[in-house]
Amino acid sequence: xxxxxxxxxxxxxxxxxxxxxxxxxxxxxxxxxxxxxxxxxxxxxxxxxxxxxxxxxxxxxxxxxxxxxxxxxxxxxxxxxxxxxxxxxxxxxxxxxxxxxxxxxxxxxxxxxxxxxxxxxxxxxxxxxxxxxxxxxxxxxxxxxxxxxxxxxxxxxxxxxxxxxxxxxxxxxxxxxxxxxxxxxxxxxxxxxxxxxxxxxxxxxxxxxxxxxxxxxxxxxxxxxxxxxxxxxxxxxxxxxxxxxxxxxxxxxxxxxxxxxxxxxxxxxxxxxxxxxxxxxxxxxxxxxxxxxxxxxxxxxxxxxxxxxxxxxxxxxxxxxxxxxxxxxxxxxxxxxxxxxxxxxxxxxxx
Numbered sequence: 001x002x003x004x005x006x007x008x009x010x011x012x013x014x015x016x017x018x019x020x021x022x023x024x025x026x027x028x029x030x031x032x033x034x035x036x037x038x039x040x041x042x043x044x045x046x047x048x049x050x051x052x053x054x055x056x057x058x059x060x061x062x063x064x065x066x067x068x069x070x071x072x073x074x075x076x077x078x079x080x081x082x083x084x085x086x087x088x089x090x091x092x093x094x095x096x097x098x099x100x101x102x103x104x105x106x107x108x109x110x111x112x113x114x115x116x117x118x119x120x121x122x123x124x125x126x127x128x129x130x131x132x133x134x135x136x137x138x139x140x141x142x143x144x145x146x147x148x149x150x151x152x153x154x155x156x157x158x159x160x161x162x163x164x165x166x167x168x169x170x171x172x173x174x175x176x177x178x179x180x181x182x183x184x185x186x187x188x189x190x191x192x193x194x195x196x197x198x199x200x201x202x203x204x205x206x207x208x209x210x211x212x213x214x215x216x217x218x219x220x221x222x223x224x225x226x227x228x229x230x231x232x233x234x235x236x237x238x239x240x241x242x243x244x245x246x247x248x249x250x251x252x253x254x255x256x257x258x259x260x261x262x263x264x265x266x267x268x269x270x271x272x273x274x275x276x277x278x279x280x281x282x283x284x285x286x287x288x289x290x291x292x293x294x295x296x297x298x299x300x301x302x303x304x305x306x307x308x309x310x311x312x313x314x315x316x317x318x319x320x321x322x323x324x325x326x327x328x329x330x331x332x333x334x335x336x337x338x339x340x341x342x343x344x345x346x347x348x349x350x351x
Contacts, residue, residue, distance in 0.1 A: 003060050004138035016053065023049040026123060030116055040109055044116075047102070048095045052124070055087050056131045063135050080132060088124040154323050174231075174265075181234045196234055203227040207258065215254035215324075218285060218294075222246070225264055229281065232268050240272050243282045250285040253292050255346065256320050262313030263296045263342050271298040271340065290348055297341040314342070321346070 005011050027045040066079045099109060178200055185193035206224045222244070233240050264281070272279045277299070284295040314333060321329040321344070328347045333340070 003057070004135070004142070005057060005060070015057075019049050019053040020046075022127070029119070033116075033119070040112055043102075044095075044099055044109075044112070047098060048091075048120070051094050051098070052091050052127060055091055056127075059083065059087060059128075059131055060135060063132065067139065084125070084128045084132075087128060088121065091124060092120065150323065157319065157323060177235055178231050181231075185234070192234070196231065199227045199230050203231065207261075214257065216257045217251065218246075218253050218255055218292075219251040221255060221257070221260055222251075222283070224258075225260055225283075228261070228264060229268075232272070236272055239275075239278050240268070241278065241280045243280060245282065245284040247286045249287060250292055250294075253346075253348065255294075256324055259317060259320060259344075260294070260296065262316055266313050266342075267296060267298040267340075271300045275299070275301040277301070287348060291345045292348055294344040294346070295341060297339055299338050300340050302338050317344075 005015050023045040026049065027042045030041040030045065062079075062083050066076055066083070096113060099113075178196070182193050182196050182200070185196060203224060206227070226242075229240070229242050233242075267279075267281050271281070279298055279300070281296065281298045284293075284297075286293055314331065318331050321331060325347060330345045331342065332345070333342045335341075
């Protein structure tokens with residue numbers, strides 16, 4: 001986030017007007033309290049608060065630094081108190097140095113300084129508190145604006161995802177081939193055909209009933225992916241095998257619905273379809289350093305293929321991760337030694 005005052009001309013103007021108002025108020029206060037010093041109170045207040053306004057602008061940078069991470073409350077308060085003490089001390093010293101330089105012959109200024117010093121420090125503390133509160137207000141407004149923008153983007157993506165799910169998320173070729181396999185099984189193995197019809201209906205029910213972006217547990221998502229892979233196994237037989245290595249503490253973790261679907265589709269489409277050898281799809285999930293790592297890997301034929309992917313599946317997963325978790329989640333894909341691997345890293349702070 002840029003400086004909330006300097007990046008906006010209107011805020012910049014208001015900022016200086018407020019400081020001029022404070023300078024006039026302090027001048028009047030000192031006049032009524034110490035009337036005999038009226039000849040220097042106005043100049044002192046203007047110079048003093050002009051200096052403080054510059055310090056106030058620079059306070060934004062340590063303020064953002066202190067609030068940039070997950071800082072503990074006591075540490076944050078200590079940092080703000082230390083920053084305030086340093087700022088007020090610096091302000092007092094610079095003001096006294098400049099004023100004693102500007103008014104070297106004004107003997108009354110030393111007495112004026114001594115008389116106003118307690119009030120000066122008190123007003124410095126009060127103004128510092130106002131500056132910090134103002135910066136917190138700007139941060140809150142910025143976060144609210146970002147949240148509203150993200151919600152608008154998420155709402156748009158929900159509609160886009162629902163339409164894509166109804167029109168093309170369930171690949172027509174997958175449905176066509178599945179129905180052909182079931183048709184053949186009705187003659188050769190009616191029991192297996194009946195089982196496949198049940199699995200296909202459950203898979204379709206899960207996919208079509210999830211019309212929003214409410215998260216589901218990893219257990220539910222994997223159960224649905226098993227249905228998908230079981231249906232594909234009927235077509236490919238022993239050519240397709242699967243393996244799961246899932247830590248038990250990962251099963252209740254929630255992720256966006258159908259997040260893994262494009263990854264399994266890619267594994268089948270670019271692994272099983274294009275390979276003459278047996279293909280094994282391995283799913284792993286574990287928690288490491290505050291993140292759950294979900295990995296889907298499969299062997300593939302390294303020979304060049306005329307059929308090239310568009311990257312739509314990975315792009316869709318990347319966009320959804322970004323909208324749900326911001327920059328906290330990430331996705332990584334690698335090809336090494338004939339193994340294609342996609343890894344998701346999602347913070348364990350559930351949605």
